Amino acid sequence: MTMLAPITLASSMADRVGLLWPELLLLIAAMVVALMGLSKDRTIRGAVGPVSILAVLASGVLALVTGGAEAAAAAGVPFPALAQWLKPMVALIAAGLMAVQGGFVDQALEAAIGRNAAAFNPLRAIRGEFHAFALFSIAGVMLLTTATDLIWLFLALELVSLPTYVMVAIGRSDRPGLEAAVKYFFLGAMATAVMLMGFALLYGATGSLQFDLIRNAFGAQAASGGIALLGVGGLMLTAIGLFFKITAVPMHFYAPDVYEGAPLPVTAVLSFIPKVAGFVGLILVLGTAGLTSGELPKPIIALLWMAAILTMSLGNMGALLQHSMKRTMAYSSIAHSGYMLVALAAGTTDALDALLFYLFAYGVTTVATFGGLAVIQRAGGDADRFEDLAGLRRTNPWATSMIVLGALSFTGIPPLLGFFGKFWILTSAFEAGQVALCIFLVVNSLVSARYYLRFMATPVIAEPDSNATPTERNPSRAPVLASVVFGLALLILPCFTGSIFGWVQQATDAPAKAQ
Amino acid sequence: MTLSPITSMLPGTMLASSDVPAATIAPEFAWLGWALALPAISALACTLMALCKVKGKLPGWLTVASLGTCFVLILKAYQSMPEGPIVVPLAEWMSFSWGPSDFHSLQAALELYIDRLTIFWMLFVSGLGTLIALYATEYMEHDVKAGYARFFAGVSIFLFAMTALVMGGNLLLLYLGWEGVGLASYMLIGYFFTRPSAVAAAKKAFIVNRIGDLGLALGIFLTWRCYGTIEYSELFQIAGNPPRDGPWEEALIPYLLMLGAFGKSAQGPLYVWLPDAMEGPTPVSALIHAATMVTAGVFLIARCYPLFLLQPDALTVVAWIGGLTAFWAATIGMAQYDMKRVWAYSTISQLGYMFLGLGLGTTFGACFHTFTHAFFKACLFLTAGAVMHGFAGQLDIRKLSGLSKIPGFRMVSWFALLGALWLAAFPFSAAFFSKDEILSAGVGSDRADFQFLGWLGLFTAGLTAYYTFRVWFRAFAGPVHFEPGEEVHAHGEFHPHSPRWAMKLSIAIIGIGAVLAGYPAYEAMFLHKENWVQWMMAGSTAVGGAGVVEQAADHAAEASSGHQVLGMSAHAATSVAGSIFGIGGILIALYLHLIRRSAADSLRRAIQATPLIGWIPGAAENKWYVDEIYNAVFCVPLWVTGHVLHFIDKHILDAGVVDGIGSSPSLVGRVFRPLYGGVLQSYAVTMAGGVGLILAWLAYTWLRGGF
Amino acid sequence: MSAAWITILLPLLAAAVIAFAPSKMAKWIALAATGVVLAATLRLVVGFHDWGSGDFQSESEALRFLPEFGISLSLGYDSVALVMALLNAVLMPLCVLGSFSAIKDRQREYYAWFMVLHASLMLAFASRDAITFYVGYEFTLVPMVFLIAIWGGPERRAAATKYFLFTFFGSIFLLGSLLWLGAQMRESTGVWNFDLDAMIAYSQQLPADTQWWLFLFLGLGFAVKVPIFQLHTWLPLAHDQAPTGGSVILAGTLLKLGTYGLFRIALPAAPEGAVALAPLWAILCICAIVYASLICWVQRDVKRLVAYSSIGHLALCVLGLFAFNIIGAEGAVYYMVNHGLSTGAMFLCIGMIYERYHTKDMERLGGLARRMPVWAFFFGLFTFASLGLPGLNGFVGEFLCLMGTFIADAKSGVDNYPGVLGPNYAFIAASGLVLAAMYLLIMLGKMIWGPLREPHDDGHHQPSGLSVDLNWREIGILTPLAVLCLWLGLAPGFVLESLEPACTRMLAPFPAIVQAQHDAVAAAAAEAVASDTPAAELIITTAEASR
């Protein structure tokens, strides 16, 4: 009893450093960028954005190059090939999100400094830290994918979350932003605590923090009459804690307020990065209890099932009532989490692949849409009302087209990328026999069509109200560029869905082999 | 083929073999296809000319030429025609085949079925068509700049469709013609399309006809169901075989076909369109709505007589409808003031006789009457047209008098008299014989109901004579007096302008034709030869009836002891009674409308003053309010239903149900709104509560024993 | 590149070119593209391999698009698909031509959307794969929504929204059913395969009650598009508000996607379900015929009238499909073409009037035969084609559909093709003949006959700058349609003949199923008689009714 288990943690971590080159690159880049942001030289400060984007892209490439599913498998990563799909994917989309942030800077101050009318104030020209935080967050997501134990998972999740709290708070230190930050932070802390309690219970039930050992313990328990109540409780609390990250019911309540309060580019980040983290976390944790073999404890499946239905439905129904575009996107993001939860509830490898692909499709669509929306702004805030989009087709036809494409893809109109996401989730759920979930999914797609139609119709059809103050143009070209690139990808990538599907499938193939 | 029922209904006659001879395929007669093609070409050409706004009489002459050629072709066919029926395949139209046997194909080729009935019908259709087109070249000349080409396009379409109807080799081709003549009728009734009444009349004609067409179409379906074919050549060969379908289906066929016939020939409840159809130009009334198109119903029944013979009850219905329509229309005709309307009602009435004849089994009588009627009614209409043409559209017999004394209208008047005499079935006129054939079959029948119909027909003949001569005595005899109609163009004093050569020639030829139409009867009577019309019927599909009549005629000729009516043979009795009724009617008309015209008015006043029957004159003038009743019973309820349904569709189904369902998600979403109250703790509480609820649900489900 | 690819890719290319071309060039590029597509489609017709075979005939190498799911982008046609593609290819250039003067602003967008619509329709008709079919089927929504919402009438936004949501509602059921079927197949065969033929072959093996559900949902998907009675309320609004070109394509080919889908997928994939549900569908159809006709009767807006008439017409077409015999099926397909031509042409005619008078109100317009005789001629011709005058195209389809329905029962004597409908259905459906004549002639009476009525409120008669009567361009639009109407009415033989193999193939599973059903009913009746149960009478009545 007094004998302690050998501490394998440190040694195994050392083995894994080889897997972490992309994250290391990102962390270094984050520091560099933070420092660059402090420079008084405007060109150096101006290079912060491009450098960040390049760093993210480079980390993606690095992930592709270093790869090493074998090394990961040897290190005990539950889904050794997951990183090979997720890291480049996250890097690609994160690059887009960073580009959407391109315009996010205290423009007035920058201009004033340029004219020598104001002294440089590193506390107000926040670009450097801001990008650094984003890079930290991205690094966190990447770290997650190679997590082997709960500690790593916890740390990586915190690395994802904490920078986003800051980004919301300092993004535009106005009252909505601060309100969003306070809600996000406190509720997030509570959810983290719940998750931690779940971890503790898992530990209690299995006696280990390492995923492979937990899996073995659960496997043994399942073989001898079912996973212990303590373990089920741990899984459940963990899942509920992670629901916060993916904005799933009932942990979604913060999302509308936070998304609305945060500046538009941050909203874009929020609707993607923490979501990926949450889903990866869920996959890893639930993977220990037989997610892909359909052996999840029944209560967990029921939880996922219920959460999926409620998340889809509440998200879409809520979105119908909104006037703020960001708030609508928040509800939309909730609904999409619901769709992905369907895949999780279906609980097959195929469904998992569908989820991973859906994350990608969702990310690409998010960049295209938010990039398009980011081309207009208002003094002291975002141009956030639907009416602000009126007449956009004249001022910015490209952005208009991309918003339309994004909305179509979100709705799931073929042959755009979003359609294939839904397609795969539906087929896998059907195959898993989850007909009820499929019906909810398609009905919810229908409901969602209504508010996406507003995104499509308003910029194309509506004429601006002559009494309203006109919106301003975002001086940065980066958002529209990102939007166009990702929007065209929505059209072009479907031609290559075959290859992408194959790639995604490899991401989850490995554990089957390992087992 | 079992025909026992029909023998029981006809006086002691045994049927000759009524099997329709088998048709031979005769591709060498393909030139007859031109009879179909020429009017079609003319129709296309006239349409193009109408579209290109060709001014001049070219369309008229083109039509006359093509119709004339058509007539010549028919004459040639008449001469070279073999004994039995022939089938002339021309082209494919609709054909299906999905198996080897009968009932595995639906063949409806563009083919002609030529027997004597066809030729007989085509002779007077194309002949009269040519003459009336000739008449119209002059009659329509004031429209040369407006609708002249359109008019002749209509006439050509009509002739094309009528040819398809009569000569077509299957029921579907007949249907094509059937609807085609409906289209022509629509176009021509609505010729003066700026007149709302004309437009309404055209619409009415087409729609009422469509009701009949519906029956015809369903009859065609049912025929195919029962017999597996709709081609005459096959159909009539197997018509007697036990049908594929149940008795109910087979029994229904003639009733459905009958409905089509009633629609086209303005019988029974579907007669209402024909009087209104007089809104069309008079040549149209003469050609389509008197002489030819309206006889299509007679043709249909004659053509499909083998199918009718299988259902004697259906023939009884035809007889009743025909007899009653004859009487009904005559009562209305007595009270009309518009010359063309009187002739229209007389047309309905005379068509009723034809149907009576068909129902009584004397297809010969019916066809003979059709033949004679075509001529004398065309003659009457053309003379009416001449009056209308001359008096700027005036046709009211209260405003015209003594036309026979106006120079230029003398010939018209005398031909009108000829037509009137014929219509009144004046003894030894052609119509006298043809009507006699029909009525004697009724009067001489064993069956009481047929006898009643026969006597009713005789009485109606009296009414016919009265109203016919009411018109003639009013308008053409008596002191000269006239008021011009509404179409006065020239200023200053009105001078009636008399018809010129084309109109006169047409009237003359048709008038002479009307006289000659009686020739077959004279021939039979005096030379004891076979009646030509009867000969034409022989060997055709109408032969069953012809056979019956042949026997009946033999019986009559032998003056056999049986079936005496009033101590005479049925024929003789009908002739005498018919003469008495006819001459009586004329004499009453002579007294009331020529000798003492005031007596007519005082009689009318006297009737109106009498209780119980005082409403009759007004009601008769208003056509017994049939249109109003139809309107109230059918149109208004449907129209109201339409509005109700539209309301339901728009406000309940669309705005209510559909939009309601559409907005339900946001309504449900509204329920959850209070949860997003904006306070940090309340979110925490809601989250915790949500987690608690989910956990409770899980626990509950788990405790209940599973998921 | 094969002609089939041209029909799909060229419009897309044209759309891209138009988007960047000068505004003035847009319509000419569109016209040229549609012309080339028409030529390519004709080339397909000429090069069609085997008119005697009902199989899909491949026109291109399969592009293994999504091999994991067995989805391949392979184009092919059977005669039915080819006829529908041809219909679309014929209507498109005419629509473009018809929009020349009507569309004045945002021309590039308009024609670009039109080209996208063209491509997706062509894709839907040419697809041999369920998912690519769905892609084409569904994507038509998008261009159409924008065509309605941007260039439509005053209620365009409501119309577009309703159109989008309602038809999206239908298509998610379609998608759901297809995916469910695919998943079932995968379960039993181990591989994903969305090839239509394979799916149908598999699905016909499913048990009857499964097929019942499958047909319910597949049918629901297509029913919205057709639209079937009670699911139709999007149509009058969408038709009414759409610009002329949009209305023409909406009526001409978009609605046909519904009936085509029934023909291509729903009926063959779930024949048991189709037979079981046929009475329900048929009842909805005959209700629609009467209902739509009566509503047409009281319309004031001529475009709305024609829109409602489409509901009734297509109901007849669907009735023909549910007759399950060759006559009905061929009639239905023929009717699709006819309706596309004649209703499309009527919308074009109405559009020409709207351009001149800016109203479609029959109370304000009338007697136009006096002012515009050439237009009146065409309008009258198409009206008569629409009401099924023999000799014009409408009749052939209408007659065959009705006849197919009429003979579709066990007693019909059509050994090979017994059905579950029969005369009772046909009797009511045939009332549509009269009702259609009624409302169409009322429309004709108001629009072209009678005294001239023109809206005078705008002070001058030709604000549009168009000639009084049709100009040569407009005549050029309508003439081909008129010629086709006549030709298809007088010489339907070739088309009918070529449709036959495909229809026979579609119908192959039905005779046995229907016969089995009749036998079962008869056996039940016989048994009931034999055992002399109290229910015997009821069962016999039912059995008789089902005949």
Next chain:
Amino acid sequence: MSALTADAALIRLALVIAALLFSIGIAGFLSRRNMIVMFLCTELMFQGAALALIAFGKMHGDLSGQVFTIFILTVAAAEAALALGLVILLYRRRETLNSEVWSELKE
């Protein structure tokens, strides 16, 4: 055995305390409006979890629970820094620590 029993009792006690800490944390978080107190409540929840980890580690004779606890403490410290920074920012803006004043964003 008695040592084992004593261990078991200790572990049970520790777990009960952990649960209490966690529950008090939640209750406090839900009921208090002062942001600093709320933050402290989350810390309580964290520490509850940490205590549970340690107890379980003891139960399983495994040190990784304790390792985890150290990491939790570290992260909690980071979070505390973040929280205090945020609270100061908020306080500067509204001159109050009451979280209810931040409720402008809502439906």
